[in-house]
Amino acid sequence: MEWARRLGRRGVADAAVAVILALFIRYTIDDPPGPSSSWPAWSAWPVAVVVSFPVAVRRRWPRAMLAFACATGTLATVAGAAVAGAIWASFVPTALVLYLMATTASVAWSVAGLAGCLTAAVTAVLIFYDQVFPGLTPAAAPSELPPAWPIEIGVIGVLLVTGWVVGAVVRWKRDTTARLVRHLAEAAVADERRRIARELHDVIGHSMSLIAVKATVANHVADARPQEMRAALAVIEQTSRSTLTEIHRVLDLLRSDGDPQQAQPLVPGMADLPELATHARSAGVEVDLIVREEAAPPPAVAVSVYRIVQQALTNVITHAGPTRCSVTVDLDGREAAIEVVDDGPRHGRPPRRPGPGGHGLIGMRERAKTYGGTFSAGSRPEGGFRVAARLPYDPNSTVT
Numbered sequence: 001m002e003w004a005r006r007l008g009r010r011g012v013a014d015a016a017v018a019v020i021l022a023l024f025i026r027y028t029i030d031d032p033p034g035p036s037s038s039w040p041a042w043s044a045w046p047v048a049v050v051v052s053f054p055v056a057v058r059r060r061w062p063r064a065m066l067a068f069a070c071a072t073g074t075l076a077t078v079a080g081a082a083v084a085g086a087i088w089a090s091f092v093p094t095a096l097v098l099y100l101m102a103t104t105a106s107v108a109w110s111v112a113g114l115a116g117c118l119t120a121a122v123t124a125v126l127i128f129y130d131q132v133f134p135g136l137t138p139a140a141a142p143s144e145l146p147p148a149w150p151i152e153i154g155v156i157g158v159l160l161v162t163g164w165v166v167g168a169v170v171r172w173k174r175d176t177t178a179r180l181v182r183h184l185a186e187a188a189v190a191d192e193r194r195r196i197a198r199e200l201h202d203v204i205g206h207s208m209s210l211i212a213v214k215a216t217v218a219n220h221v222a223d224a225r226p227q228e229m230r231a232a233l234a235v236i237e238q239t240s241r242s243t244l245t246e247i248h249r250v251l252d253l254l255r256s257d258g259d260p261q262q263a264q265p266l267v268p269g270m271a272d273l274p275e276l277a278t279h280a281r282s283a284g285v286e287v288d289l290i291v292r293e294e295a296a297p298p299p300a301v302a303v304s305v306y307r308i309v310q311q312a313l314t315n316v317i318t319h320a321g322p323t324r325c326s327v328t329v330d331l332d333g334r335e336a337a338i339e340v341v342d343d344g345p346r347h348g349r350p351p352r353r354p355g356p357g358g359h360g361l362i363g364m365r366e367r368a369k370t371y372g373g374t375f376s377a378g379s380r381p382e383g384g385f386r387v388a389a390r391l392p393y394d395p396n397s398t399v400t
Contacts, residue, residue, distance in 0.1 A: 010059060017096070018056035022048040025089050032083035033147070035136035039081050047081045051090050058097045063109070066101050069094040070117045077124035080132040084147035087128065088155040091121055095163035102167025103174070114164045121156045125149050185362060192363040193370075269302035270329075273309060277327065280313045285342075286324040287313070295333040301393045304367045305329060305336050311360045312340035312387040320345045320385065335373075336391040344384035364389060 026048035029037060039047075054069035073090040076082045082090045094117055102110040129149040218232040270293060277287040297305070309327055316325050325342040361377050364387065368375035373391040380386050 011056075014058060015056045018052045018054075018093075021055060021093055021096075022052040024048075025051055025092075028086040028089045029081070029083055033085035035084050035133070035147075037080055037083050038132075038136060039079075043081065047076055051076055052093050055093045055096050058100050062097065062100050062104055063113075066094070066097045066113050066117070069097045070120050074120045074124040077121075077128050078132075080128070080136075082128070084128075084133055084136065085152075087125055087152045088159060091117075091156050091159060094121075095159040098160060099163040099167040102164045103171045107168070110164060110168065114160060117160050118157060121160065122153050125152045125156065188362045189366055192366045268306045268310075269299065270297070270305065270331075272306055273327075273329065276306075276310055276313055280317060280325070285313070285316055285322060288324075288326040290327070291329045291331075293329075293331045295331065295395065297331050297336055298393060301336055301371070301391055304371070304391055305331075305338060308338050308364045308367055308387075308389050309340065311364050312338075315360055315387070316340070316342045316385070322346060323384070333395045334392060336389075336393065338387075338389045338391075340387040341380070342384045367391075 026044045029044040029047065030041070037044075051069070051072045054065035054072070058065045070091075073082075073094050076090045077087050098110070098113055098117060101113050105113075126149060129147075129152075133147070215232070215236060218229045218236070221232075222229045270291065273289060273291060277289040280287045296302075309329065313325070313327070316323065320342050323342050323345055325340065328337075328339045330337040364377070365375040368389045368391055371391040371393060373389060375389045377387045378385070
């Protein structure tokens with residue numbers, strides 16, 4: 001329904017709770033444990049509705065609704081609309097709104113709200129038992145627990161303090177979780193950048209070695225064979241330009257000089273993509289792999305393409321498999337375009353997709369960012385998930 005869509009799930013839940021509270025408060029007024037209210041019987045409905053109303057819209061205006069809920073509970077008590085032995089029922093909506101205040105507002109605001117509501121409730125109960133209660137008609141059947149102001153104040157105090165404490169704990173847990181998520185995301189970014197730097201180390205090291213060799217050759221044949229010297233200098237020029245490009249890309253990624261040296265594994269590339277597809281097929285994912293390669297990309301680009309496809313297929317296997325998946329890699333000599341699309345889990349099983357801050361998505365996004373490219377990932381309207389990345393590169397940066 002349109003009204004339910006506008007309110008949202010939480011709004012509908014709050015409205016339902018408000019209706020239940022209105023019925024409960026109306027019941028306590030109509031059948032009290034102590035003397036009945038001096039108000040006419042028909043007034044129980046409007047009183048219950050007004051007192052419970054703040055719960056229905058507490059998420060829109062939490063501070064205003066806390067003041068409104070406390071004021072209506074206090075006025076209902078002082079005016080005699082509430083009943084002896086069940087005055088606390090009029091402050092249940094105040095406790096629920098106070099819980100929301102404690103989860104959303106600052107500690108200073110929520111503590112001030114708690115103090116104000118406690119003061120108003122205690123004052124209202126004392127006025128009720130001093131001025132209203134003596135004039136009420138005694139109940140036909142005496143209650144097992146006679147109405148008394150200390151009990152009323154104690155119950156109301158427990159309600160309000162409990163609502164505030166639970167809300168404060170929920171807020172603390174949310175803040176702690178948010179800080180932990182940020183910390184994990186920052187750690188994942190740092191780890192991924194260090195891994196990228198280690199992978200590029202081989203490319204840059206090879207380039208510098210080639211420059212050193214060619215420079216040595218040029219120095220020895222400068223007089224005897226000038227043509228060979230010019231060829232060596234051309235190689236040095238091309239290699240140094242491409243190496244400088246790679247150095248600029250990774251310069252900001254290097255965080256410390258104290259990383260221990262580790263044996264580097266063989267660097268994967270474009271030729272290893274079919275093996276990735278084979279592994280995914282063995283895990284139950286039907287992979288259609290299409291690679292269009294007009295020109296071989298630089299080794300660093302090939303590594304990044306491989307890693308993005310690898311992580312995307314890993315996500316498909318983990319969160320959607322078994323399913324059908326298409327992997328398309330286009331390299332036109334200036335840009336690497338990657339797209340991994342799956343059809344979603346079969347048999348109607350809901351997907352177990354990672355959130356926007358998943359570590360695998362962070363790693364792929366950082367790889368695209370390293371090359372000044374773009375990255376996107378999200379669910380498709382027709383079902384399934386899509387990962388797309390574009391990595392622009394210099395076609396002259398191929399290291400020979």
